[in-house]
């Protein structure tokens with residue numbers, strides 16, 4: 374299995390390259406050369422597998438044994454998910470007939486990004502260790518992971534990378550603009566390789582600085598900058614596991630044996646609160662591999678570029694009168710985006726699948742299967758390239774009718790307002806029909822998915838909806854408290870995990886950066902690295 378770029382450069386990359394480089398040099402994202410299909414006996418063989426065993430089977434389809442031997446991969450997976458607090462890692466909970474919640478927040482930072490970043494941290498360390506084998510101390514390759522965060526990604530990255538050998542991590546956050554719990558989560562990690570830069574400025578300033586430093590060739594070369602942002606292929610791969618795992622949990626809860634489950638007695642829909650399109654994209658790959666998913670439902674907040682795309686075929690940024698990209702601040706900040714960075718991967722597949730490879734008589738234009746794939750891939754890459762150019766220069770890209778129709782075979786979309794989010798949190802905390810529905814405290818992101826599940830049509834008694842719960846409600850306490858303020862019996866302390874108790878008072882590890890200035894940040898990074906090195 375090799376990887377290619379979505380922008381059409383014909384070069385192929387190994388899995389390790391794709392993970393360590395992150396972004397292809399033509400600006401494209403890495404995608405697998407071919408989507409693997411499941412082994413014929415997957416249903417029976419995998420149905421009783423644990424989360425970790427499933428991850429091992431799935432990852433093995435994407436990672437050649439020659440790059441990571443199976444026994445090593447198994448160690449990496451076990452290490453990554455040993456930090457999760459639930460024995461099933463991502464448990465599925467039924468709250469009503471045909472409606473389930475898939476809890477993805479049992480990792481160290483209480484949000485779904487841990488599923489990917491716990492694995493990515495170990496993977497980085499493993500791949501570097503391998504590269505550095507037989508290399509003298511002092512000449513070993515180290516990487517400096519650099520990122521900007523408004524909350525969730527930063528803390529998940531820090532918990533994924535803390536204490537890892539040959540990895541230093543610098544996370545920039547806008548000073549005073551991250552929720553207190555999230556700030557405390559990031560800055561109370563005291564490992565020497567973790568550096569929190571608290572920048573006097575906005576999240577956009579932080580992001581701009583990160584971009585500038587990545588494109589600063591001498592600086593980048595000297596410090597081997599690495600990224601853990603949501604476009605890293607390993608993150609998508611790691612997220613496919615819970616689609617399979619929840620499918621088997623569903624069958625078991627319905628008492629349906631894996632051999633008698635068909636796509637006619639189970640119409641399975643996943644509802645996914647979506648921002649950068651990484652979480653749901655993993656579901657798309659699971660479906661393409663052969664997991665019988667009827668539909669993937671994209672649930673957006675008011676930042677609805679994806680919802681507008683699936684309704685019109687136009688992927689369009691919007692601006693205010695001062696020509697600034699509009700990002701609405703919502704109750705679900707982890708989904709407040711201008712564009713969805715992983716969407717480009719879906720665009721590539723839409724382009725590829727709609728290229729006519731037969732002439733008017735139905736005869737293949739290029740006879741050889743491999744040549745045909747080569748021709749189509751290159752063409753798809755140039756189509757994506759054009760689209761991304763249009764997005765950059767005209768702020769909009771438009772797919773044709775057949776491409777939009779193709780996307781709607783797999784996806785549907787819904788947009789949910791802040792008011793609906795609050796109403797949903799309150800209705801699920803205190804359901805009217807307590808005989809048939811179990812009360813549940815949703816976080817605002819998860820509530821968007823659950824609200825979207827209520828807006829669906831063509832439901833039958835065989836339709837099962839699994840809503841992905843992406844964060845623990847205590848993490849977004851303001852929105853939850855506000856939504857439940859009329860319930861006198863609701864006590865926030867009762868849902869507060871013990872890890873959060875006293876967190877705000879703990880010792881902090883922060884470096885203040887007084888100006889949002891890339892040169893100043895470079896100086897701070899160099900100084901911090903020097904201190905880190907002298908302490909190790």
Ligand SMILES: *Cc1c(COP(=O)(O)O)cnc(C)c1O
Pocket residue numbers: 484485486525526603646647648649650651652653707708818843844
């Ligand atoms: C990142 C995040 C999302 C959005 O996931 P994407 O992969 O960016 O679509 C949703 N909810 C929470 C809590 C998140 O942290």
